[in-house]
Amino acid sequence: MNENKISLGTVQNTINLLAKRTNDNVSYKTLTAYLKNNYESLVKDQIIFEDNNPLIAEINNTKTSLDTLLSPLNNQKKEDSSLIPSNKNIFAIKQLNQIKIELHDHDCIEIDYIVKGQATLIFENKQVLLKEGMVCFISPTSKHDIEIGNDDFVINIFVRNKVLQGILNNQEEEFDLISKFVYNILFSKDLTTNYLLFEAKENQTLLNCVKNIISESYSTSDKYSSKVTLSWLNIFICSLLRNFHNFSLYAPLDDLQQHAYQILSYIEKNYTTVSLSSLAAHFHYNSSYLSNFIKENIGLSFSQIITNIRMENAKIYLTTTNLSIADIAGGLGYGSVDHFSRTFKKFNNITPSKYRKKILSMS
Numbered sequence: 420m421n422e423n424k425i426s427l428g429t430v431q432n433t434i435n436l437l438a439k440r441t442n443d444n445v446s447y448k449t450l451t452a453y454l455k456n457n458y459e460s461l462v463k464d465q466i467i468f469e470d471n472n473p474l475i476a477e478i479n480n481t482k483t484s485l486d487t488l489l490s491p492l493n494n495q496k497k498e499d500s501s502l503i504p505s506n507k508n509i510f511a512i513k514q515l516n517q518i519k520i521e522l523h524d525h526d527c528i529e530i531d532y533i534v535k536g537q538a539t540l541i542f543e544n545k546q547v548l549l550k551e552g553m554v555c556f557i558s559p560t561s562k563h564d565i566e567i568g569n570d571d572f573v574i575n576i577f578v579r580n581k582v583l584q585g586i587l588n589n590q591e592e593e594f595d596l597i598s599k600f601v602y603n604i605l606f607s608k609d610l611t612t613n614y615l616l617f618e619a620k621e622n623q624t625l626l627n628c629v630k631n632i633i634s635e636s637y638s639t640s641d642k643y644s645s646k647v648t649l650s651w652l653n654i655f656i657c658s659l660l661r662n663f664h665n666f667s668l669y670a671p672l673d674d675l676q677q678h679a680y681q682i683l684s685y686i687e688k689n690y691t692t693v694s695l696s697s698l699a700a701h702f703h704y705n706s707s708y709l710s711n712f713i714k715e716n717i718g719l720s721f722s723q724i725i726t727n728i729r730m731e732n733a734k735i736y737l738t739t740t741n742l743s744i745a746d747i748a749g750g751l752g753y754g755s756v757d758h759f760s761r762t763f764k765k766f767n768n769i770t771p772s773k774y775r776k777k778i779l780s781m782s
Contacts, residue, residue: 427513427637428468428479429461430454430488435569438517446519451489458485472535474626475572478513483637502527508582509648511632514538514565514573522562528578528605529557532629536571540564542614554617554625554659558605561614574629580606582649586656596683596724597660599717604676617659628655678702679716682709686721690728691752695721730766733759737775744771 430450437445437453454461468479490504502525503510514531522541531538533553540547540555541564549555549565557563559580567573587602604613619625628651635648682702686693698721699706713721729751736747748759763771 423462424482424484425454425458425462425488426465426468426480426482429465431479431513431515433457433461434515434517444517444519450515450518454485454489472572474630475535477630478574478633481633481637487637502577503579506645507636507648508579508645509576509632509636509652511574511576511629511636513633514567514575516567516569516571520564520566522564524560524562525577526559526580528559528580528583529563530576530578531555531557531565532574532576532625534572534574534626534629536568536573538571538573539566540614541566547616549616550618552619552622554619556601556605556615556617558613563614574633576629576632576652578652582652583656586653596687596717596728599719600680600683601660603716603718619659622658624658625655628652628658675712675716679712682713683717686724687728690725690732691750693725726762726766729753730763733763733771734774737771738778747771 433453434445434450437449468476470476470479487504531540531549531554533549533551533555535551537551538549540549542557543562565573565575584602584606587598587605601615604615631651632648632655635644635651682698685698685701695710696706699709702709704712710721713719713724717724719727733747733751736742736750740747742750744760745756748756751759753759753762760771763769763774767774769777
């Protein structure tokens with residue numbers, strides 16, 4: 420039932436028309452009034468949009484009701500609930516070209532994906548060029564703006580903080596050191612404003628996720644919509660973190676955060692042999708200082724990080740190789756099989772051999 424719905428491309432064409440009349444960018448107030456007064460004729464006369472980029476064409480042809488469309492446009496306030504419909508936890512919009520935007524902040528996480536062209540992130544007192552394919556995470560309470568040209572195509576995804584926190588901080592099922600680092604950057608206890616910038620060129624997975632998040636944002640809501648959107652966002656985040664592990668991250672971190680990332684990367688590469696003293700020597704730190712530094716930036720002690728990484732890799736070895744328990748223990752850096760087995764059982768409430776049998780019996 421799309422008879423009374425308007426496509427996002429039609430909305431953009433409307434803005435282009437208004438901007439041409441005044442030779443200036445259009446305010447949300449002007450756009451809202453025009454849409455309300457001319458909605459029926461705009462819907463009646465709208466066309467099917469084409470583009471060389473299938474994703475752009477599909478998004479431009481995505482239709483929505485006037486209420487859904489105007490909800491985030493009319494509520495450029497700080498509270499995340501004003502940007503995200505009350506029945507959703509995630510909401511994506513096409514950033515409208517030639518719209519007047521001022522520096523603003525809000526309580527929710529904002530994820531900006533540069534689908535085509537480029538954009539300028541105005542962040543606090545900085546200006547950062549965002550190139551095609553980049554993804555920018557903006558932490559809550561950060562004053563920012565995204566400036567785009569007439570031919571640029573940018574998607575804004577607003578996510579309630581509890582949702583992204585749940586994705587990044589899922590420690591019950593797995594330990595991901597990089598996820599925990601990103602979590603601490605975006606949700607730091609002192610509410611430090613920050614942003615993380617990922618380069619993800621030619622990533623079809625991200626494009627598919629964005630397409631489906633947009634579709635769920637504007638489709639008729641049902642009891643499955645929120646769960647489906649969350650699944651697509653989860654895949655989107657995991658794809659980015661995979662790139663993070665491959666060191667394709669461009670992060671505007673302060674010096675301490677840069678050091679923290681370098682230390683974490685070194686730990687992940689050398690977890691089977693690294694000790695706190697050897698790590699401190701490598702980075703020219705005092706061992707006591709480094710121990711406190713890791714705890715403050717990650718929320719875990721050095722030994723906890725090492726153990727968590729070993730346990731995750733132990734599960735991989737147990738379920739994907741035929742290595743003996745002794746070989747796995749040695750490969751993970753344990754001095755004895757007993758030490759490894761006791762630690763594994765403490766973490767997983769099951770011995771390594773029983774865990775292997777259980778998982779393999781399910782496959």
